[in-house]
Amino acid sequence: QIFQAISILYVTHVMQLGSHVRFCTLTYLLVALTATPGWHLFSCRFGKKLSLQIGSVGTAACCLLAGLMPGGIVPLFYFMVTAAGVLGANALLLPWASLPDVIQVVLVI
Numbered sequence: 001q002i003f004q005a006i007s008i009l010y011v012t013h014v015m016q017l018g019s020h021v022r023f024c025t026l027t028y029l030l031v032a033l034t035a036t037p038g039w040h041l042f043s044c045r046f047g048k049k050l051s052l053q054i055g056s057v058g059t060a061a062c063c064l065l066a067g068l069m070p071g072g073i074v075p076l077f078y079f080m081v082t083a084a085g086v087l088g089a090n091a092l093l094l095p096w097a098s099l100p101d102v103i104q105v106v107l108v109i
C-alpha cells in the first residue's frame with residue numbers, strides 16, 4: 001500500500017502525468033486482480049518461495065525501469081504499469097496464501 005501512495009506522487013510530480021494517475025492505479029489493480037489466479041497456480045506448482053522471488057525481482061525491475069523512463073511517454077508508461085501489476089499480484093496473494101501454513105505451525109506448537 002505504501003508503494004501505491006509513493007508511485008502516485010512520483011507519477012504526478014516527477015513524470016508530469018497527473019491526469020493519468022487515476023487510470024494508472026485502476027490499471028494496476030485490475031491487472032493484479034486478473035493475474036492473481038495465475039500466480040496461485042504457479043505457487044502451488046513451484047512453491048511460494050520461488051513465486052515470491054520471481055514476483056519481487058520482476059516488480060523491482062519494472063519500478064526501476066519506470067523510474068528511468070522519461071516523462072510523457074504514455075503508452076510505455078501503461079505497459080510498465082501493466083507489467084508491474086502482473087508481477088506485483090503475488091505480493092497481494094502470497095501473504096494470504098501463507099496464512100494457513102502459519103496457523104498450522106502455531107497449532108502444532
